[in-house]
Every structure is written in structure tokens, then in C-alpha cells.
Amino acid sequence: MLSFYLSLASLPEEKSKIEEIYYKYRKLIYHIAYSKLQKREWAEDALHDVMLAVISNIGKLQQMNEKDTKAFLYIITRNVAVDLLRKEQRRVAADMEEIPISGGVDPQQDLGVQVLAHCIAQLKPIYRDVLELTVYYGFSAKECASLLKISSVTVRKRLERARALLKEQMKEEELYVG
């Protein structure tokens, strides 16, 4: 199976990066997908689709460190799983998961960043994902649309909404924090 993924990359170093990602994260991707889909076949399909996304974006992935790669794969896998569930015409929970930020605050970051990070964690995944992919990972709206299997218009709308929600939450948090 790995050789299939290698063939999609065009440069030797890209192929080795894909190989590295595949061997290192395939169980994780499968685990995340299976936890959402609860079906082996669907989880395998999800793994396949995630690797296609990896190959399509290998240029950016080569520049990511391990934690960024892991978080990126988590976003993609979760969205692929949502997409697969939709195709099976099953209802999808609005918030499939939430990993609370509390307890993970970096004391070396200033308070504003900490508050903002907390607000980011409170966002719904559909808003957080587009913002994270564009602001943090540097994908364009078009690339984001391709990754998440939505239209560019939807990406832009969600970005606007995400920023608006963050601003509202920041105001509330800052009032609370004082």
C-alpha cells in the first residue's frame, strides 16, 4: 500500500516524507477515523483519503514539525470521517470532539495569547478548522476548500464567522479575566 502513495509524489525527498508520515501516523489516522466511523471499511477508506490529502499537500507538510503534522492530520482525518458519514447519510454530531485546552496552557505565553487559545478551543470544529488551516498552516482558501471538501465560498464565510466568534469570546473572556 505504501508504494502507491510514494508514486504520487514527484521528488525523492517528497516520497521519503510521505513514507515517513505513512509509517509514523497510519495507526493514529486509522484510530481517529475508526473512533468516529466505527466501521473498519470506512476507517480504511478514510485512511486512504487522508493520505491523498497528504500527498496533495506534501510541500507544506515537509515544512511542519511533528506536533504540527500530528494536529494537521487530526484535522484532516476528522473532516474526512465527517464527510464519509455524510455520504452514508447518517446524522453527524455538530461537535464530534472537543479537546479542552484547560490544563494545557503555556505559562510562558502572554495572557492575551492564552485567552485567545482558550477561545479557539471553544470554537466549533467547522469554524476552528478553517481558521487553523489558513492562519496557522498557511493554506489558501482554495487549498482549504480542497482539503475539507467544501467550496471556497463556504471557507470564506466560515472564516468570517470564526473571526467574529473569536472576537465576541475574547471580549467575554477579557471581561471575566479582568
Add this chain to the structure above:
Amino acid sequence: MLDESKLYDAFSQYTQFVASRLPKEEDLQEISFSPRFEERMERLLQRQKRFYYPLINTMLKRVACIASAVLVSGSAVALSVYSNQKEESYFNVRNFSENGVYVHFFNIDLPYETTKDPITPKVPSYLPEGYFLKEDRSEPRKVELIYEGEGTDCFYYAQYGNSSDAQAYAEDALCERIRVGEYEGYLLKSESCTHLIFNDGEYLYQLNGTLTEEEMFKVAESIQ
């Protein structure tokens, strides 16, 4: 207005935490993938080994560069084409997979890789309206160009030393023998993609993309 640098730092912190909360690979149990899945990947591997896969995958969004082979019976899987005495190469159509057709064009009359000398580049002098050269991936023994048109329209052109081969894979496509000028080749076409391969006795040429058949031939005939 959100401070973009703070937003970036906040996401950095958030992703750090997300990554730390995800299970490590070594903590996850081993997975045994289904034979169907493994097989599916292997088939896809053959198809996507082609050098032009990044083009069809990224630019044409899964436009399958197609080949539809002529059906063969039983044990006979090859369909040979002999050119006239002036031409020293022919094409074989063979190798079929379950979900589509895999066509292999190669030259068996010339020794493999007789020379390492650079080839004399030949490029199309005609481009359909709106098309421009997007990317040049040429090497000393291969010309490889990607042209873009409007929207997702694009096509790929390659020129190889005559000892090279070319392969294509397609589903639900038609395959026919054709001539580009005086040279024989094959045209493979489906609803969404056209693929043209021909040999002029010196080099092997390959074109594939969203051009119409008429435009594909015009481009091919303008190669000089």
C-alpha cells in the same frame, strides 16, 4: 480586530496541546488491513506511478488520464501495430485491470537506452487559445511541459528518447489507432480526458489533458 501574530501564537499553543493529547503510535494496537484494501492500494499504485499523476490529480481533480484498451480474448492481451518500413517502432496495448484498462506503449525494436546523450527538445508551436506554459519539468533526456487554460483546463506534453515507454490507465475510454502526420500512434479518449501517444521514429511523444481531439491533434502536429 484580531492581532494576527497573537492569533498565530494561540494556534501554536492549541495545536501543541492537541498533538500532546493524541495517542502515540506505539501505544496503539497493531492494525491488520483487509485484503481488499491492500489490493485496492496496489492497483492504485500502478496507476498513480505515472509521472503525470500529479497533473491529473491536482490540476484536473481526478480527471483520469484514460486509456481504453481494445478488448482481448482469453490469453491474448496484446494488440500490435506494425508501422511501415520507414518507422521502426510499434505499440502494444496490453495489461488490463479489473476496474479499468491499463495500456502500455513501448518500442521494442530499439535497444533500451542506447544513449545517455541529451535529446533535441521539440515543443508544440501551436497552443489553443487561452493556454500558456505553466510549468517546465524538462530534463536532459526528457521534455515535460504543463500547459494551463481557463479554469481547470490543462494539458501535459512530454517528449522522450525513443527507447522510453509510455503508459496510461483509464476507465470507460475508447482507444483507437491514429496517425499524427505520417507517424502512427494511439488516441485514448473518455468524456473528460484525451490521451495521445505517437512515435516519429526518433522520439516518443505524449499528450494528455482536457483538450478536444481536434485541438490535441493540432498541438501534436505542430511539434517541432
